[in-house]
Amino acid sequence: MAIRNIIKEGDPFLNKICHPVTKFDDKLGVLLDDMYETMHSADGVGLAAPQVGILRRAVVIDVGDGPIELINPVFLEQSGEQECVEGCLSSPGQYGITKRPMHVKIRAQNRKGEFFELEGEELLSTVCCHEVDHLDGILFKSHVIHMLDQEELETLK
Numbered sequence: 001m002a003i004r005n006i007i008k009e010g011d012p013f014l015n016k017i018c019h020p021v022t023k024f025d026d027k028l029g030v031l032l033d034d035m036y037e038t039m040h041s042a043d044g045v046g047l048a049a050p051q052v053g054i055l056r057r058a059v060v061i062d063v064g065d066g067p068i069e070l071i072n073p074v075f076l077e078q079s080g081e082q083e084c085v086e087g088c089l090s091s092p093g094q095y096g097i098t099k100r101p102m103h104v105k106i107r108a109q110n111r112k113g114e115f116f117e118l119e120g121e122e123l124l125s126t127v128c129c130h131e132v133d134h135l136d137g138i139l140f141k142s143h144v145i146h147m148l149d150q151e152e153l154e155t156l157k
Contacts, residue, residue, distance in 0.1 A: 001030075001037045004052040009091045015137040018050055018057045021071045024113035028058070032069055032111055035060045044089045046127040048134030051090050059131040063123050070108040073132050076117065077105035084126050085148065085156060086140050095153060096144035100126045 007013055021028060031054060039047035039060055049058040061068040080102025087095040104125045106118045120128055130140055141147075148156075 001033045003041050004034050004038045006038065006042060006047075006051050006089050007053060009088070009094075009139060009141075013053065013055075014050060014090060014134070014139060016050065016055055017137050018048075018055045018135040021056050021058055021109070024071075024109070024111060028071075029111050031056075031058065032060060036062070036067060039089070042089050045123075046131040047089060048131045050134055050137075057135045059128075059135065061124070061127050061131060063127055065124075068118065069110055070106060070118070070128070070131070071110065071113075073106050073108040073128070073135070075104060075132070076107050077103070078129075079103045082122065082126070083145070084123075086126060086130060086143070088130070088140050091139070091141070094141075094147070096141065096147040098126070098140060098143040099145060100129050100143065104128050106132075 035047050045063050046061045049056045057072045059070040078101040081099055082102045083097055083099055085095055086098045103121045106128060109115055
């Protein structure tokens with residue numbers, strides 16, 4: 001496994017739409033493993049392939065309940081609404097209040113190409129939405145209703 005460079009906001013690569021994953025091979029496994037290592041080393045809870053320079057529909061997530069891999073994810077349901085504090089490994093040190101669905105249901109594939117469904121609420125819902133947005137070239141700031149300054153961040157800690 002290797003830690004990859006995370007592309008930062010402002011790089012036009014982050015605005016590109018990703019292609020579906022069609023090969024479920026060892027190369028995909030290496031990418032996913034590297035993405036986990038990169039995400040954990042940066043203290044993140046999610047990372048999308050375009051953030052490490054790969055235009056494929058692949059996401060890794062770990063909100064504390066174990067690793068989740070979403071390959072070619074598609075939302076089946078989104079319901080409710082929540083406001084949450086959101087940041088991004090591609091926008092270090094920047095946080096904002098966003099509005100996201102409270103509940104999501106997603107159909108995706110695992111690293112072997114097998115289909116599965118995932119349901120998530122609250123933080124998991126937010127992270128799923130955030131990372132799938134990356135696959136469509138969308139950054140979290142497009143959902144921000146208020147960017148937080150340093151003083152506001154300190155009150156949240």
